[in-house]
Each structure stands twice: as C-alpha cells, then as structure tokens.
Amino acid sequence: MGVKTNLFIRRAERDDLDTVVSWMEDPDFRRFLYGDPARSPRQIREHIVAMLGRTAGHTVPGAIYLVIDSPDYGPIGLLSLQNISWRNRGCSIDLYIGRKELRVGIAAAIAYWQTLAYCFEELNLHRVSAFVYSFNTASWRMLELSGAVREITLREHVVRDGERYDMYCYGMLRSEYVALREGRATRFKDVSLSAMIDAQKRAQAATETTQ
DSSP states (O other): OOOOOOOOEEEGGGGHHHHHHHHTOOOOHHHHHHSOOOOOOHHHHHHHHHHHHHTTTTTTSSOEEEEEEEETTTTEEEEEEEEETTTTTTEEEEEOOOGGGSSSSSHHHHHHHHHIIIIIIIIIOOOOEEETTTHHHHHHHHHHHTOOOEEEEEEEEEEEETTEEEEEEEEHHHHHHHHHHHHHTTTTTSSSHEEEEHHHHHHHHHHHHOO
C-alpha cells in the first residue's frame, strides 16, 4: 500500500519566527536539540532571527533552513542543513518535529524521506550526516532503517536530566539513498519530492482559480 501525505517542506521565513520560538521554548523540544539548550528566551529569539535572515544573493549559503508544513496542521517542524560543503557535496541534517503528537510516526518518517530527496536530488549532494543522541531512539532507528550507517559514537557526550548519554553520528551516501529510493519507489511515490512540488502547484492553481 502506498503512503500518501500533504506534508511539504519550504524555505523558512520571518513569518515563522513566533512558531519556531515557541518550539524552542518548550523543554521537551529543547531536550533533543543539538548543543546546549540552556538559553534565555531572548537568546533563543535572537538566534532564530539570525537563522531566518536571508543570505546575500551573491553568497553561497553554508546552511539552509526549511519548515515542514501541512494544510491540516500548519507548520509542524524545522529542518536545517548545516555545514554545507559545496566542494565536497556534503552536509549534516537536523530534523525537529515541533508538534509533540507527530514526533513519532509517519509524519517524521515522511519529513525525513523528503529531506533526503531534497539533499540528493535537488542539491545534488554526495553525502549527508546526522548527529543523534542515544536516548532519541525513534530517530536513530529511523536512520538505520533507511540504510544510514552509524559511523561514530561519542561516549557520554551530552547531559540531559542529570544523566550522561552517548551521541551517534550517522552517514548516508548517494548510492545508499538511490538503493533506498529504488527499493521503496512504489510505496513512497506519492511523497517524493516531485510529487510534493506537483501537489503544491495544484493547490496554488486551485486557490488562484477561486479568487
């Protein structure tokens, strides 16, 4: 049976500021963030404002920020592509679901699938990396099921709730993504990047027709 969804990814805009800040202020959300989550609301807002700022047109971006959106739920999560090396054709991905009820399940899997398609098909990258804390079981299992390889374990790397946890580094190569895409082409054809773009075009055309 094929998977169907109306989730899509888009460029993060300044209008998303309040939504993203509200996620960042949620302790449950911050627990999964890479790095130190202990920041004041003002620091969080300043960071998000800088993050959503547009890069100058003549500058090659070293990071790309996208929002996972849905007509049914509105914005549900944040996707960032960090440490982009256009010369080496690689980046690291961070995927965070802001809506608690959607963090485990098909929504997260579809957002991850679309992220991989964007990296390998749209940006033409050769490799993507992902850093995941060991307590984030749903995420590292999803990575492993997709064919990503756990390449590094940083032992007792992060403190959360007074406990020390390992951090895992996963890597996926373009050839591994192609094998994944071919193996799941039928089931995921309706949530592919091209299907997502076509659905957005149809929705926009329908809106323009009714105006």
